[in-house]
Amino acid sequence: xxxxxxxxxxxxxxxxxxxxxxxxxxxxxxxxxxxxxxxxxxxxxxxxxxxxxxxxxxxxxxxxxxxxxxxxxxxxxxxxxxxxxxxxxxxxxxxxxxxxxxxxxxxxxxxxxxxxxxxxxxxxxxxxxxxxxxxxxxxxxxxxxxxxxxxxxxxxxxxxxxxxxxxxxxxxxxxxxxxxxxxxxxxxxxxxxxxxxxxxxxxxxxxxxxxxxxxxxxxxxxxxxxxxxxxxxxxxxxxxxxxxxxxxxxxxxxxxxxxxxxxxxxxxxxxxxxxxxxxxxxxxxxxxxxxxxxxxxxxxxxxxxxxxxxxxxxxxxxxxxxxxxxxxxxxxxxxxxxxxxxxxxxxxxxxxxxxxxxxxxxxxxxxxxxxxxxxxxxxxxxxxxxxxxxxxxxxxxxxxxxxxxxxxxxxxxxxxxxxxxxxxxxxxxxxxxxxxxxxxxxxxxxxxxxxxxxxxxxxxxxxxxxxxxxxxxxxxxxxxxxxxxxxxxxxxxxx
Numbered sequence: 001x002x003x004x005x006x007x008x009x010x011x012x013x014x015x016x017x018x019x020x021x022x023x024x025x026x027x028x029x030x031x032x033x034x035x036x037x038x039x040x041x042x043x044x045x046x047x048x049x050x051x052x053x054x055x056x057x058x059x060x061x062x063x064x065x066x067x068x069x070x071x072x073x074x075x076x077x078x079x080x081x082x083x084x085x086x087x088x089x090x091x092x093x094x095x096x097x098x099x100x101x102x103x104x105x106x107x108x109x110x111x112x113x114x115x116x117x118x119x120x121x122x123x124x125x126x127x128x129x130x131x132x133x134x135x136x137x138x139x140x141x142x143x144x145x146x147x148x149x150x151x152x153x154x155x156x157x158x159x160x161x162x163x164x165x166x167x168x169x170x171x172x173x174x175x176x177x178x179x180x181x182x183x184x185x186x187x188x189x190x191x192x193x194x195x196x197x198x199x200x201x202x203x204x205x206x207x208x209x210x211x212x213x214x215x216x217x218x219x220x221x222x223x224x225x226x227x228x229x230x231x232x233x234x235x236x237x238x239x240x241x242x243x244x245x246x247x248x249x250x251x252x253x254x255x256x257x258x259x260x261x262x263x264x265x266x267x268x269x270x271x272x273x274x275x276x277x278x279x280x281x282x283x284x285x286x287x288x289x290x291x292x293x294x295x296x297x298x299x300x301x302x303x304x305x306x307x308x309x310x311x312x313x314x315x316x317x318x319x320x321x322x323x324x325x326x327x328x329x330x331x332x333x334x335x336x337x338x339x340x341x342x343x344x345x346x347x348x349x350x351x352x353x354x355x356x357x358x359x360x361x362x363x364x365x366x367x368x369x370x371x372x373x374x375x376x377x378x379x380x381x382x383x384x385x386x387x388x389x390x391x392x393x394x395x396x397x398x399x400x401x402x403x404x405x406x407x408x409x410x411x412x413x414x415x416x417x418x419x420x421x422x423x424x425x426x427x428x429x430x431x432x433x434x435x436x437x438x439x440x441x442x443x444x445x446x447x448x449x450x451x452x453x454x455x456x457x458x459x460x461x462x463x464x465x466x467x468x469x470x471x472x473x474x475x476x477x478x479x480x481x482x483x484x485x486x487x488x489x490x491x492x493x494x495x
Contacts, residue, residue: 005443007447009459011067013025013472017070024070030203044208049067061217061219087107111182112178138181139169140218152234207283238257286332295344334353334354337361359382388460452480
């Protein structure tokens with residue numbers, strides 16, 4: 001079935017609490033895109049955030065970002081209306097992470113102090129259902145409050161997870177551990193309700209799973225045996241990618257790499273469980289840096305850049321055979337951008353998963369470029385731009401004039417009209433038309449392209465550590481979407 005969707009992260013939604021959340025703004029957005037005819041809402045990872053506030057460097061592969069909890073939706077016996085108003089932040093256009101973390105943290109801790117027996121019973125049930133990740137997460141975070149998140153510096157008893165030491169800490173830090181159970185209960189309860197709301201209106205949630213996890217995380221601390229670590233639990237090599245069109249210096253991510261040989265002896269249990277969990281969170285799952293499951297770039301732990309490294313063999317099809325035993329016909333999309341060779345192409349074809357095409361990458365002068373719309377196959381998710389790209393209008397402004405002239409000729413927009421932004425932006429509408437009429441089963445546009453906005457609304461610049469993940473939409477932003485035009489395209493091209 002041909003469909004169209006909108007890409008907008010949760011943090012970019014409208015709310016009165018300084019960051020998008022699972023409240024009324026999210027439901028309004030679902031209704032808004034549904035009314036136009038979009039059937040998919042793509043988001044970025046909703047797990048905890050890490051360095052640079054990036055959703056791709058989270059502290060946990062499982063724990064949800066507590067900043068997304070809707071304070072206004074908390075029961076009145078947890079927070080009064082007056083107290084809820086006191087936690088509001090006037091920051092409608094950009095996420096003020098420092099203020100949000102401080103105020104929302106205070107709000108949730110105040111609410112936690114008022115948990116009654118009925119709510120305790122619900123939290124206990126949630127805890128039992130999610131014990132396979134929640135117990136380690138809550139204990140890790142409680143210990144980290146005192147000792148810092150760098151678990152390799154903890155005492156050997158805790159670093160090496162000796163059972164008696166863990167039990168002593170769990171008892172000593174009981175209140176702090178219980179807070180993290182409460183926090184995650186709120187997150188998962190509200191997320192489940194929001195997803196049900198979207199699904200009931202015919203909108204699928206398209207989620208995202210980073211391939212790697214952070215070293216300073218409960219995932220590595222509690223599962224050191226499936227990572228490439230030495231006897232002192234220090235990484236022997238780290239993750240990254242060599243130079244490509246996203247970053248000329250490459251990207252040194254510094255995540256620990258998986259020990260796929262060890263994991264294969266366990267039938268890839270840890271990774272399969274993570275995929276299974278993610279497919280319960282979302283209707284469709286994008287796996288970031290999918291090529292790393294075929295071959296991955298291993299960088300020496302002492303290297304200062306990702307230019308130095310070697311390609312090593314990933315788990316290949318063995319992983320998907322293990323997944324199929326647990327999840328039949330998983331709806332997975334492979335992020336196959338960047339450096340893709342024939343091995344990766346063959347691997348993706350063997351999985352049967354759709355890949356991604358981004359029109360901005362199509363203009364290198366090669367008419368066989370796979371990112372040009374007339375070359376799209378059906379089993380494809382086609383994009384005007386992703387969260388890592390500039391907006392389409394911003395991209396056009398930054399192009400060399402000769403390249404831009406070729407793009408404008410391709411999209412059939414004149415030199416005199418292309419640069420007008422906003423609701424009447426002809427260039428972004430022309431690009432949208434091309435991906436909508438293409439053979440790709442799914443066409444996706446970031447909200448910033450639907451509105452014809454420029455580079456100042458870009459979500460992320462790969463390789464830049466600061467100033468990303470901050471764009472927020474308002475009601476005025478949605479007014480800049482020409483809903484009638486996009487409804488026309490969706491109808492005309494069978495989406």
